[in-house]
Amino acid sequence: MPHLQSRAISVQTHLRDQVADALRAALIAGELRPGTVYSAPTLAAELGVSATPVREAMLDLAREGLVEAVRNKGFRITELTDRDLDEFTELRTLIEVPTVGRVAGTASTEELQALRPLAERIVTAAQERDILAYLEADHRFHLELLALGGNRHLVEVVADLRKRSRLYGLGHLNVSGQLVASAREHVELLDLLVAGRGAEAEECMRRHLAHIRTLWAGGTEDR
Structure with a gap:
């Protein structure tokens, strides 16, 4: 049971x-x-x-x-292998990094600032170790940010990739408090986008996805 x-x-x-x-x-x-x-x-x-x-x-x-x-x-x-996690990360990097760069040059300040409550909610949830609130806010932030690129099919693909990958290993990482650093990267990314610093925003997103992959690895090992 x-x-x-x-x-x-x-x-x-x-x-x-x-x-x-x-x-x-x-x-x-x-x-x-x-x-x-x-x-x-x-x-x-x-x-x-x-x-x-x-x-x-x-x-x-x-x-x-x-x-x-x-x-x-x-x-x-289903159990995920390291290869599965590597491939999910590669796909998300190929999609999300250039999309973030494009959003930096096309989205208005108002559209981007509308995402700030979500970015801050992610940090708060991580600090409070509320895993479900963290994932709900994280899910919305990433998909709403990508939606500013104007391609709904791209958003659907990323949503599917997240379903297949983000569910594993995060329970332990939440207990250990390791999600806080990853959570703060959402605020950093948003600040770069608002400032119109597209290249730096792309690098931030690339680093964020790599960080997530490292967290996955730790979670699966401890599991």
Whole structure:
């Protein structure tokens, strides 16, 4: 029994989506462990719902590469290799670094400053070791920043890459307080963008993604 933290699941049209979000949160918190097989009825009992929306949610997570079906047993949480993490980082670097440079030259000061509350929320969440608040603000900051580049398909690709990678290893890093330095890089990046320093903003984003990769490595080793 994984003993998932209590997360309210209301009876609504999108119950499947709510269950999927709850399972992603459990992955982030380290309640669901990579390599372990979980049955839909067991998870359903933990979440207080029927097994059907759990199976449906698990199929969604399988399409994202987060879990894999195990015949007659349930679903196994996917383990990431160092090569997986390297390739995710390479893809994000190829996409996000030049996009940030372009945004520096096209976005207005007002558009960029609108992201400051999110950047500051990331730092606060890291300092308070609130992993879910950190990831929610971090997710919004990165995708809303990229959206200023005007390519919605690019944003969707990065969102998918984040789903496949950012869920692993961060629970331990949050406990150890190692996320604070990474969190502060969001404020630094925003300051460079507001100042119109595109080349430096690109380098900041490149360094930030490399920093994330290092944090992933530490989290997976300790796991």
